[in-house]
Amino acid sequence: MSVASNAAAPSGxxxxxxxxxxxxxxxxxRDVARLGMWVFLASELLFFGGLLVxxxxxRLHWPAGFAAAxxxxxxxxxxxxxxxxxxxxxxxxxxxxACETQRWRWVRRCLMATAALGxxxxxxxxxxWHAEWTEGLFPGPGFRLGADVAPPQGAELxxxxxxxxxxxxxxxxxxxxxxxxxxxxxxxxxxxVEGEVDPDDADEVTSAETGAELRIEMTALYWHFVDIVWVxxxxxxxxxxxxx
Amino acid sequence: MKAGxxxxxxxxxxxxPQWRGTxxxxxxxxxxxxxxxxxxxxxxxxSLGSGNLWIGLGVAAVKTAIVLWAFMRIxxxxxxxxxxxxxxVFMLAILFVLGAIDDRTRPADRAAWSHPTQIAPLVTxxxxx
Numbered sequence: 017m018s019v020a021s022n023a024a025a026p027s028g029x030x031x032x033x034x035x036x037x038x039x040x041x042x043x044x045x046r047d048v049a050r051l052g053m054w055v056f057l058a059s060e061l062l063f064f065g066g067l068l069v070x071x072x073x074x075r076l077h078w079p080a081g082f083a084a085a086x087x088x089x090x091x092x093x094x095x096x097x098x099x100x101x102x103x104x105x106x107x108x109x110x111x112x113x114a115c116e117t118q119r120w121r122w123v124r125r126c127l128m129a130t131a132a133l134g135x136x137x138x139x140x141x142x143x144x145w146h147a148e149w150t151e152g153l154f155p156g157p158g159f160r161l162g163a164d165v166a167p168p169q170g171a172e173l174x175x176x177x178x179x180x181x182x183x184x185x186x187x188x189x190x191x192x193x194x195x196x197x198x199x200x201x202x203x204x205x206x207x208x209v210e211g212e213v214d215p216d217d218a219d220e221v222t223s224a225e226t227g228a229e230l231r232i233e234m235t236a237l238y239w240h241f242v243d244i245v246w247v248x249x250x251x252x253x254x255x256x257x258x259x260x
Numbered sequence: 261m262k263a264g265x266x267x268x269x270x271x272x273x274x275x276x277p278q279w280r281g282t283x284x285x286x287x288x289x290x291x292x293x294x295x296x297x298x299x300x301x302x303x304x305x306x307s308l309g310s311g312n313l314w315i316g317l318g319v320a321a322v323k324t325a326i327v328l329w330a331f332m333r334i335x336x337x338x339x340x341x342x343x344x345x346x347x348x349v350f351m352l353a354i355l356f357v358l359g360a361i362d363d364r365t366r367p368a369d370r371a372a373w374s375h376p377t378q379i380a381p382l383v384t385x386x387x388x389x
Binding site for chain 1: 293297
């Protein structure tokens, strides 16, 4: 039954969300959702891409300034945060695999672990920003690199890019933590299948399952993308000329 | 299925070999990612010139590939999905190439970058009493 035929249904029969999806094959819904999500992620890639181009322009033109500035970032906290994100991505991947095999206890626990690690990442990042702010590393009239009141050219530009890149990434993380938390909550309190559904009708239940699986799979794809962004940012922001 | 049971409470089996295999694959990918993180960190403390940048980017590229294949399962995705992802990367490459062309073909006598500095005020404010 299509949406149009639902609209033309007799007044006595109540159209339901499940009924709308009944004749759409679960595979078709999966394909459309995955394609939509990947197109969104491709657009997000270009969103961060502009900042990456600006970064490489600055690094090529003022390598000494970028190196000096990068050495003032906290490499230990950056590394810990990278490990946290990689681990959270692994939990998200397990959640998707568990969802496909209907292991809902695994889904709940893995999604909660993903959200908790994401929150830990944000807490560490917040601590890092606070330390950098008090150290005078925030771009502006009071900018300085440690005791160096006349920092090399490009150092301030590095920290401008640093705060913009990590800030935008943290915003994506915040959204991700929220969505993962909602997914974990939904898995904790399973919603009843909406509408007038015959519980013995396997097709209807499959449709609802597919919806839950899809939402979790799409959320995990977004989370992995945010992880990839950080994987690229980590060497560019924390590991420039560390040996000097 | 008994009446009233929802989609999320259906009883399922546990501990199938396939499930354990999936967990092992994800754990192996995670271990590889952590190992690559440590390689990236360690290499940054070696004096390798421009090699430091290339190793950092190379390790990041390998880690990205692992996340794409092991976690996002792009290898199992439909061709049109892979195409959408490839177009994103292609457009990013165009952005980099055009940026590089612009940078390399600018006149060589362009003005040097300088810190913004505060110039002296044109009118001296009256002294406070």
